[in-house]
Amino acid sequence: MNHASQQRIRLEGVTKRWGDSRGVDGISFDVDPGQFVILLGPSGCGKSTTLRMIAGLEQATEGCIHIGERDVTRLPPGDRGLSMVFQSYALFPHLDVADNIVFGLRSRKVPRAERRERLQRVAELVDLGAYLDRKPAQLSGGQRQRVALARAIISEHPICLMDEPLSNLDARLRGEMRREIKALQTRLGMTVVYVTHDQVEAMSMGDRVILMQDGIIVQDDSPDDLYNRPATAFAASFIGSPAMNLVHLDAAGGKAVIDGEPSVAVAPVEASNGQLGLRPEDIVVLGPDDAGLPARVIDGEYLGADTILRLAVGSQVLRARLPGKRPLADGQRCRLGWAPAAAHLFGDDGARRDDLTPLTVSAAVGRPSGDGGHSASPSPSGTSPGIPS
Amino acid sequence: MVEMNSHRRMQLYGALLLLPAAVLLSTFAYLPTITTLINSLFLPGFRGAPTEFVGLENYRLLIEDSTFWRVARNNLIYALGTIPTSIALALAMALFVNARLPGRGFVRMAYFTPTILPMIAAANIWMFFYAPQIGLFNKLLGALGLSGVNWLGDPSVALSSVIVMTVWKEAGFFMIFYLAALQGMAPELKEAADLEGTSRWSFFWRVTFPLLMPTTLFVLINALINAVRVVDHLFILTKGGPNNATNLLLYYVYENAFSFFDRTYAATITVVILVVLAIVATVKFAILDRRTHYQ
Numbered sequence: 248m249n250h251a252s253q254q255r256i257r258l259e260g261v262t263k264r265w266g267d268s269r270g271v272d273g274i275s276f277d278v279d280p281g282q283f284v285i286l287l288g289p290s291g292c293g294k295s296t297t298l299r300m301i302a303g304l305e306q307a308t309e310g311c312i313h314i315g316e317r318d319v320t321r322l323p324p325g326d327r328g329l330s331m332v333f334q335s336y337a338l339f340p341h342l343d344v345a346d347n348i349v350f351g352l353r354s355r356k357v358p359r360a361e362r363r364e365r366l367q368r369v370a371e372l373v374d375l376g377a378y379l380d381r382k383p384a385q386l387s388g389g390q391r392q393r394v395a396l397a398r399a400i401i402s403e404h405p406i407c408l409m410d411e412p413l414s415n416l417d418a419r420l421r422g423e424m425r426r427e428i429k430a431l432q433t434r435l436g437m438t439v440v441y442v443t444h445d446q447v448e449a450m451s452m453g454d455r456v457i458l459m460q461d462g463i464i465v466q467d468d469s470p471d472d473l474y475n476r477p478a479t480a481f482a483a484s485f486i487g488s489p490a491m492n493l494v495h496l497d498a499a500g501g502k503a504v505i506d507g508e509p510s511v512a513v514a515p516v517e518a519s520n521g522q523l524g525l526r527p528e529d530i531v532v533l534g535p536d537d538a539g540l541p542a543r544v545i546d547g548e549y550l551g552a553d554t555i556l557r558l559a560v561g562s563q564v565l566r567a568r569l570p571g572k573r574p575l576a577d578g579q580r581c582r583l584g585w586a587p588a589a590a591h592l593f594g595d596d597g598a599r600r601d602d603l604t605p606l607t608v609s610a611a612v613g614r615p616s617g618d619g620g621h622s623a624s625p626s627p628s629g630t631s632p633g634i635p636s
Numbered sequence: 637m638v639e640m641n642s643h644r645r646m647q648l649y650g651a652l653l654l655l656p657a658a659v660l661l662s663t664f665a666y667l668p669t670i671t672t673l674i675n676s677l678f679l680p681g682f683r684g685a686p687t688e689f690v691g692l693e694n695y696r697l698l699i700e701d702s703t704f705w706r707v708a709r710n711n712l713i714y715a716l717g718t719i720p721t722s723i724a725l726a727l728a729m730a731l732f733v734n735a736r737l738p739g740r741g742f743v744r745m746a747y748f749t750p751t752i753l754p755m756i757a758a759a760n761i762w763m764f765f766y767a768p769q770i771g772l773f774n775k776l777l778g779a780l781g782l783s784g785v786n787w788l789g790d791p792s793v794a795l796s797s798v799i800v801m802t803v804w805k806e807a808g809f810f811m812i813f814y815l816a817a818l819q820g821m822a823p824e825l826k827e828a829a830d831l832e833g834t835s836r837w838s839f840f841w842r843v844t845f846p847l848l849m850p851t852t853l854f855v856l857i858n859a860l861i862n863a864v865r866v867v868d869h870l871f872i873l874t875k876g877g878p879n880n881a882t883n884l885l886l887y888y889v890y891e892n893a894f895s896f897f898d899r900t901y902a903a904t905i906t907v908v909i910l911v912v913l914a915i916v917a918t919v920k921f922a923i924l925d926r927r928t929h930y931q
Contacts, residue, residue: 302827302831303830303831304827304830304831323830323833324827324830324831324833325830325831325832325833325834326833329831330831330832331827331828331831333824333827333828335822335824337822337824337825337827337828339825339843340847341843341846341847341849350828350829350832350834350842351831351832351833351834353842354829354832354833354834354835354838355832355833398828402832
């Protein structure tokens, strides 16, 4: 794991076609040594195919893949110097844990003594020392996952590819393994390319997230930028739970308004026919007499730490995340506000429009997005000069 | 008391569920076995005379019967000639048609065709291949300028000819089991091995073959039973001749029972076959089962 110069992965215009259908359509990106890069996207977006092309399990139809200085596009998987963790773990059911872990070392004719020594070290690293003589069938899901990890680590390849490694685990174990994998990666300085459809894994583990849709890259950014500056409406809707609200905008009175609610302008007229994006936690619910966007509570979902309210605004439905338990009754009228910086505008093609500035809906809410503390109490009225009524 | 009743009822329920299988097995397997065993202790009564209890006399005769030993040796050669070859061939064919190749479905069907044919029909086809004057093999040899072989008439060749036909007939059948097992294997195993640069040969011996062990064991037992059980082709091809060169145990039983009308002697041979088969199957399971990984 000390050949830092060999760790860089570079994809240039990589395409995978099956007959007429394009699985992956001319994507390019670089992965720096030691980086933890997430390939994120819904199923069928080409993220697994991309990973399998890097691994050599699929042949790229076009484009080339470099690892370090080498063009590996046509090399067989075994010559690329990488290891992989599969979703199904791909453990050999007839071999015990120790034999599973050293399987690759035996293939590469590593001497027995060295095999044993490396096995000892890796088993300790993933905490499997007590299970070395068990068969995979006698292990729990989390332990099997560790064996798969151990098999990837023991090869001492600088690059590790992971294909949805946590999706077969239950929610609690997943959280644990997320931290463990991240800690191992940092400790060993591995370069990891990690495929997932789970945005929580992407946000919590990745140094960088590459969001894919229909075989192309939608956004390639840090988790922070992906969340706070989604490049498209799709990126906005894919990240966050619940997802960002996307409401359709119409033109009314020379401004853009939310479809079916012409009384409050939310953006310049150029934004109409596009979409307005609002994170649920950025929406502030105000009293019915405050200045803001008129809304009606449809229902609420109490989750313990917070409550998800569904709110009807014109013909659209918004979700708002409010801390604690909300005493708002179903059907109650209220007003909504948000900081202008928390509003995202997308054109009718779905692309982010940074050329437009969202309007202030309620002056009572001035905080920039990302600040904690949702003001739930009705703000003092009469202090909202910029609000059209 | 109520608890006892419900327990009894469950037992009765279980017994009733077992009943159909128990009746069928008893009628067609256990009772005939016991009758055979009893029959083997008697001499047949000719012209209406009652059968006579002679104890182990039949077994003494059997040990002194040179034809029996000849037939038993034939059967051993037949088993050794057919079982390993047909299993190896079946595995090779299954690996071949499990890979991506054009016309895969057609090749699979072609391999399986001999199995669908009734043994009698298959034997008739091979009669045509083996026929001394007009047979396919001798025509081919003739075209190469070689003199033909009397495939079924020459005592030194006849048993081999029967073995070849059996392998042809059985390999396709066993292939189906291997193919099913191969398709049940996760493709990720191969991919995981590929990533470590594992060679095809090494992958076969370290992963594929061990994972196929349950199938191999099953096929092995089946092949063994078939080697003793299937004799239909002898009726068509050789009738056990020439000079018992192709006579097999079950055919010898048939001859004794229905040609020589010595039913008790036939019963004696049957008992010996049963005992030998039981021992071999037990040994196989005892040795191989421990090394077999069941999913």
